[in-house]
Amino acid sequence: MKKYRLFRSLLALALAAGLTLPTALAAQSAPPEATPAVVTPKAPVESQLLSDMHIEAAAAILVDADTGTVLFDQNAHEQRYPASITKVMTAMLAIEAVDRGELSLNDVITVGSEVNREVGDGSSTQNIKEGEQIRLEDVLYCALTASANEACNVLAQAVSGSVDDFVALMNQRAGELGMEDTHFANTHGYHNEEHYTTAYDIALMCREAMQHETFRTIVTAKSYTVPATNLHEARELHDTNALVSTWRITGYYYEYATGIKTGSTPEAGQCLAASASKDGRNLISVVLGAENIAQSDGTTLRQSFSESKRLLQWGFSSFSTKTLLDSTYFGGTIPVTLSRDANYVGAQASGEIEAILPNDLDPADFQVTPEFNAESLEAPVDKGQIVGKVTVSNGDTVYGSLDLVAVDSVARSELLYRLDQVKRFFDQLWVKMLLVVVLVLAAVLLLRWLLFGRRRRYGSRRRGGYSGGRYSRRRRR
Known part of the structure; x- marks a missing residue:
């Protein structure tokens, strides 16, 4: 009976290990919670300079x-x-x-x-x-x-x-x-x-x-x-x-x-x-x-020239090149797994976005939206590695995007990496199916052994008792 109890205990332990090992390993490598940059939605801002400008012509453009x-x-x-x-x-x-x-x-x-x-x-x-x-x-x-x-x-x-x-x-x-x-x-x-x-x-x-x-x-x-x-x-x-x-x-x-x-x-x-x-x-x-418009003093106002000159002068005085975003922008932190050195890595913008804007628009009023490429990163992470992008927009106008890059390097823990490999192995569907098949077969074999092995032992005991009876009768003679 002790052997049966030992076998049943080992089988139960194997079942528990097969079912709980992936969960335990997942807990070991679960990523921490991300901390993205705070994004506050901003309403589009409009330039009064643009709203007030009108050219006396059927059509016009300034580029x-x-x-x-x-x-x-x-x-x-x-x-x-x-x-x-x-x-x-x-x-x-x-x-x-x-x-x-x-x-x-x-x-x-x-x-x-x-x-x-x-x-x-x-x-x-x-x-x-x-x-x-x-x-x-x-x-x-x-x-x-x-x-x-x-x-x-x-x-x-x-x-x-x-x-x-x-x-x-x-x-x-x-x-x-x-x-x-x-x-x-x-x-x-x-x-x-x-x-x-x-x-x-x-x-x-x-x-x-x-x-x-x-x-x-x-x-x-x-x-x-x-x-x-x-x-x-x-x-x-x-x-x-x-x-x-x-x-x-x-x-x-x-x-x-x-x-x-x-x-x-x-x-x-x-x-x-x-x-x-x-x-x-x-x-x-x-x-x-x-149009050419006759003036009261007998001269002619030639609007193609006067309006073109006014439009060019307005362009030089009303617009300037402004920096919308540069590498000082911090996009938040992104979780890192498989490392004992750090759970997070910071992300900052790489490069610069400039635009020619009306002087009455402030880039600080524009929408800045960071996006990460993934919810977390696996170590190793290299400094300067692209982890996402950040976009600058004002209403429907998108001025451009910059890459978000890691601000530091993060080394990989070999132990956590190996554990993660084991977890990935057990997470595969065919491995799970194979485990189920093995455990079912083990259970069937155990059940068969318990049922049929007990019958054979019971039959052997009955045959041994009958022979003993015959021996006893011979001695009584």
């Missing part, structure tokens, strides 16, 4: 040229006619061909038969004639400085061989630049119902064009002399942009202006894409659909 940040938007995605601002794309494609080595600024072009393609009555022109031989650089000045429509067709044939192929290239390049609401139908912007764009798309185009030194040199030139050609005497060109040049129109000159292009048709209204640089900052403005 930081260096970052692409939109500072001001007034119907900027509304499709409108660009008029001669179109010539920015035409000139840029010619300059890009020069940069690729396909053309040279000194190439002498023989003007082809499409020189006057869609150049209607009243067009701005420099009277470039078919068969005239003129340098590519001089044609660029005719197109951008003097806004000559036929010069754009000359550039188109030089680059693509035909105007149609060049217009297709214009639309292809517009797509590459993300100008989703733009379609070009000609090279110069003379009115066509199928020729349209937006202030936003023009800003994208101008920002790209201003990356080219040749383009910048031309659009900042107040004047330029085209040497005499085989069919024309020397041409004196003067910039049509009154922010750059006072030759045509006075009263709008802006000392910080660096371009870019005027445009006007009865359908488009008065338009101007302008740029300016001041104190290391570069801005691009686009004003579409402005």
Whole structure:
């Protein structure tokens, strides 16, 4: 009987061990409670500077040229006619061909038969004639400085061989630049119902064009002399942009202006894409659909110039670059398991987020939201290891995210690691199933042994008693 009790005790101990070992090991490696940074929801804050700003035009936009940040938007995605601002794309494609080595600024072009393609009555022109031989650089000045429509067709044939192929290239390049609401139908912007764009798309185009030194040199030139050609005497060109040049129109000159292009048709209204640089900052403005207004003193207020200048001045005085988040931000602590050195590790931001903001907005009023990649970390943890991210936003505007990194290293305990490996082993489904099968088999074998083994022993005792009886009778004789 003692053997049976011992066997049953061992079996019960094995059952208990198999069922409780994973739980015990889990308790050994259970992570502590996390302590994230406190996040207080903040309502969006608005700039009164932006709310109060309005431009006297159908559409307008102001963009930081260096970052692409939109500072001001007034119907900027509304499709409108660009008029001669179109010539920015035409000139840029010619300059890009020069940069690729396909053309040279000194190439002498023989003007082809499409020189006057869609150049209607009243067009701005420099009277470039078919068969005239003129340098590519001089044609660029005719197109951008003097806004000559036929010069754009000359550039188109030089680059693509035909105007149609060049217009297709214009639309292809517009797509590459993300100008989703733009379609070009000609090279110069003379009115066509199928020729349209937006202030936003023009800003994208101008920002790209201003990356080219040749383009910048031309659009900042107040004047330029085209040497005499085989069919024309020397041409004196003067910039049509009154922010750059006072030759045509006075009263709008802006000392910080660096371009870019005027445009006007009865359908488009008065338009101007302008740029300016001041104190290391570069801005691009686009004003579409402005008006020329007769004043009581007999002068004319040309709003494309006055509003562009006002918009640029406002941009320089009302915005500044501010730091929204840097490495001083502490994102809280995250639990660490499998270590005896530390139960937590701190997380701090890595890097810096800056943004150009209206001066009346304080980044301290923005929402800062940290997120951990996991509820806990397993040691070892390396200093600088990415453990999450932190995001800065104001309402629906997200300014960016930084990685959250561990501020210290945490070594691993080999004992806790081994115990965790054992726990993981026993946590596997197939191991649990195998344990159950083994324990069930052990229980069945024990039950069978108890039942059938007892019967065999009982039968043996009965046979031994009968033989003893026979022996006793023989002795009594």
